[in-house]
Amino acid sequence: MTGLTDSRHEAVPGRNGDSLIEEMANFATHHKASRWRGTFAEFLRDVFPAAAPQLVRTSHQYLYDMLGWYRTERPDTTAGTAAGNPKDLFTSELYGIDEALDRVVEYFKAASAGSDVGRRLLLLLGPPSGGKSSAVILMKRGLEEYSHTDAGALYALQGSPLHESPLNLVPASLRGKFRETYGVEISGELSPYSRARLDEEFRGDFMQFPVERIFLSEAARVGVGTYAPHDPTTADIADLVGSVDLSKVAEIGDEGDPRAWSWSGAVYAASRGMLEMIEILKVKREFLYLLLTLTQEKNVKVSRFPLIHLDETIVAHTNLAEFNRFLQEKENEALLDRMVIVKVPYTLSYLDEARIYQKLVSNAPAFRAVHLDPHVLPLAAVFSILTRLTKPEKEGLDLSRKLRVYAGEDVEGVSASEVERLRAESPDEGLSGVSPRFVINAISNAITRSDRHSLTSMEMLLALKDAIQSDARMDAAQKKAWVDFLVTARKDFYNRWVKEDVHRALFASFEDEAQQLLEKYLDEVEASLDQREVKDPITGEARPADERFLRKVEEKIKISESGKQSFRQEVVRKAMVAFKAGDKFTLDSHTRLHEAIEQYLFEERRDVLRLVTSAARPDDEVRQKISAVQERLVMEYGYDEHSAREALSYVTTLLSQE
DSSP: OHHHHHHHHHHHHHHHHHHHHHHHHHHHHHHHHTOOEEEHHHIIIIIGGGGHHHHTOOHHHHHHHHHHHHHHTOTTSOTTOOOSOTTHHHHTTOOSOHHHHHHHHHHHHHHHTTOGGGGSEEEEEOOTTSSHHHHHHHHHHHHHHHTTSSTTOEEEETTOTTOOOGGGGSOGGGHHHHHHHHSOOOOOOOOHHHHHHHHHHHTTOGGGSEEEEEOOBTTTTBSEEEEOOSOTTTOOTHHHHOEEOHHHHHHHSOTTSGGGEEOOSHHHHTTTSEEEEETGGGSOHHHHHHHHHHHHHSEEOOTTSOOEEOOOEEEEEEOHHHHHHHHTOGGGHHHHTTEEEEEOOOOOOHHHHHHHHHHHHHTOGGGTTOEEOTTHHHHHHHHHHHHHOOOOSSTTOOHHHHHHHHTTOOBTTBOGGGHHHHHHHOTTTTSSSOOHHHHHHHHHHHHHHOSSSEEOHHHHHHHHHHHHHTOTTSOHHHHHHHHHHHHHHIIIIIHHHHHHHHHHHHOTTHHHHHHHHHHHHHHHHHHHHHTOOEEOTTTOOEEOOOHHHHHHHHGGGTOOTTTHHHHHHHHHHHHHHHHHTTOOOOGGGOHHHHHHHHHHHHHHTHHHHHHHHHOSSOOHHHHHHHHHHHHHHHHHSSOOHHHHHHHHHHHHHHHHTO
C-alpha cells in the first residue's frame, strides 16, 4: 500500500510537468511565429493597412490600452469579460490604495485622449513601502506582456537604438497625402542615427529600410527604461542621453557622426514605452529640466545633433522627505507645474493591510515552515493602522472605532455616509506611520529567535514592542505612543477575537444556538415594533415582547435606550430584504447583531468557560473538554497545538480578571 501511494504521489508532478512543458513550448512557438521582418515597403503593404490606428499610438495611448487589455483579454482571465476596471493590473498585487490607483488610471486616460495632461510628468508621492515602486513595476511587466499580443504589436526601424516608428521615414511633404490615405497622423521624426543609415546604406531610398516587430523588455533595454540616481553630486547626464563613444570615433573617424555616439542613455532605452525615474527629486536640476522638456515637447537636445524626437511616458516616484525639501526651493515651483502628482499613502483598512502582510509572508522562505495563529497578521495590521490615523474630531469616536469604520465595520453612532467626511478631516492620513516592511521585519526576527515553528499573536506583539524600543530613529515620545498602540490593539481587538474563538470551540453547537437566538431576537423585535403579543413556545400563552431580553442583547454592542428603536427598525428592514430575495436572515446578514448575539452567548456561558479553562487540577471530564477545545481550535479556527494552548491560557487570564 505504501508503494502504491508513493507511485501515485510521483505521477501527479510528472503530469503537471508535462503540461507545463507543453504550455511553455506553445508559448515559445507563438512568440517565434509572431516575429516579423521586412522592408518599409512590405510593412506598408502587408502590416500597416489592417492596423493603422493601432500602429500610430503614442506611448500614453499604448499604456492605457494595455490597462484595458489586462482587464479583459489577459490569457489567464476570461476573454472579453466586461467586468473589471483598468486598475485591475494593480489590484491583484496592491491593496487598500484604490483612490490613488484611480488617479493613476485617470492620468493615462486623459493623456491618451490627447489632452495637455500627456505633456506632464507623472510623479507618485508617498511614504516608504507604500506601493509606489510596485505600481511602476506592474506597469512595466504589463507593457512587456502586452507587446507580445496581437493588440500590442509594435514595429520599429531595425537596428535603431530608439526603436523608432517606421512611419518616421515618411517625408514631411508626403504626410498630408498619407493622412488622406490612411486616416492617421504622423508626428515623429527620424533620429540622427537612422537618418545617417538611410543616407549611407540605402542612398535615401526609405522604402528599402528594414523594419521589424519589437517586444518591450526592460532586460533588453527595449521600450522600458529605469534610472536610479546614486550620488547626485557625481551623476552624469550622459546616463540619460549618452555621450561620444571614443572607440567608435576611432573606427568612424568623426565625433559628429551619429554612429559614433553612445545611444545607451535611459531615455533611449525607454523610447516607445515607459521610463521609470526612481527618487527623481534627488537628481540635479538639469536632469529635471531635460525630463520635463522631453515630456512636454517630445524631444531632447544633445550636443552635435538637432532635436531628437522621443515619445515615451515618464513615471517618477519619490518619498515625502525629498518632496518637502524640493518644495522649500522657490525656483522649483515652475517644475512642479509641469508634473501631475498622485499621493500614494499607506492603506487605512486593517483588512487590506493584513492582505499585504499575507502576500509578503507567502513570498518569504523563512515563513513557509512557520505556523501563524489566525490573528497574527490582522492584529499587526490593526497596530499599523493606529499609527497612521489622526485623532477624530467627532465626539465619542476614538481611534479604535475610527479604525473599524475605515475597515467597513458597523460602528454605533457613525453612518456609512460619514466615512468620506472623516477622510476629508484628515487628508494626510496614511502618509506617515509604520511601514509594512517594519512589521514584517519584526515578525521575521521573532521567528528566527524562536525554536518553535509557530508564532502566536502575543509573541508577535512582543516582537513589535522590541522592534520599537530598539529603533534608533524614534524619539522617546514616538516610542511610547507606538507601544501604547500595541496595548490598544490587544485590548480592543485581540481580547475580543480570541475570546470568541475559545467560546465557539467550547460549544460545538454554537452556530445552531446562535441562529436560534437570532430568530428569537427577530421575533421579539417584530412584536415590539408592531405592539403585538408573542405566543410563548413552552406555555402556549400570549405575552408581551420580552423587552428585558432585547435590551440584554443590544447592550452588548452599546445600543442606547434612545437608539434602540432605529437599530431594531434597521434589523427588521434587512430581514425583509433577505426574505424578499429568497434568502435566510442569518448571523452574517447583520454584522453588529452578529457581534451582539455572540457576546450574549459568551456571557451566558461564562461560568462554564471559566471552569473548563482554569481548573488547576482538572478531572478526566474537564481534561477531555480542554482537549476538545484545543482540537477544535486547531481543526476549525486556524490554530496549531502551541497557539491553541496559548489562546486558552490567555483567555483564562482574561476571565480571572473580570
